[in-house]
Amino acid sequence: MKISLSPQRRDDALKVVKAGDTLTINGAPFDFSALPDGATISAREIPCEWLVGAVERIAGELHLTLILPHGANPSQSVAYPAPIIDPPDGVIALPADPAPVEQAVEEEPAHVDG
Structure with missing residues (x-):
């Protein structure tokens, strides 16, 4: 299996699970096992x-392209992802940037006159 990725600015998430020639994409299964060689x-x-x-x-191998969602200012590996070649069964590790961390604003301690 060869999965090409097409980066796209989106706020939603993508989870892909592979089981043979079946891909479960965000919970919906798509079984491509009946697709014969040379077919599209x-x-x-x-x-x-x-x-x-x-x-x-x-040549017996599935080829497909998935949208790769990303946030603003993606890293090079997310903006220009390499294809995923022959991933094992299970959750497919998609390139992703870490979620932005919001910095907590520290309040100054209250001053107590005593």
Whole structure:
């Protein structure tokens, strides 16, 4: 399996789980096991907003492109992600930047006159 990634500024999240030729994308399973070698499925035929372009089986291997959501000012690895080649079954590790940490504003201690 070769998963290409198309970065897009979005506030939502993507979770992909692989089990053989089935990808579960944000909880919705998409089984591509019946796709024969040399065949293509148009993205319009797949009810998934995360798939971009066609899903193809080339030389026995699935090829597809997923949107990779990211926040403002993504790192190089998120803005220009490498394809994911032959990921193992389980949750697919997608490139991501750490969540921004909000700095707590410290209040000055109350001054007590005594």
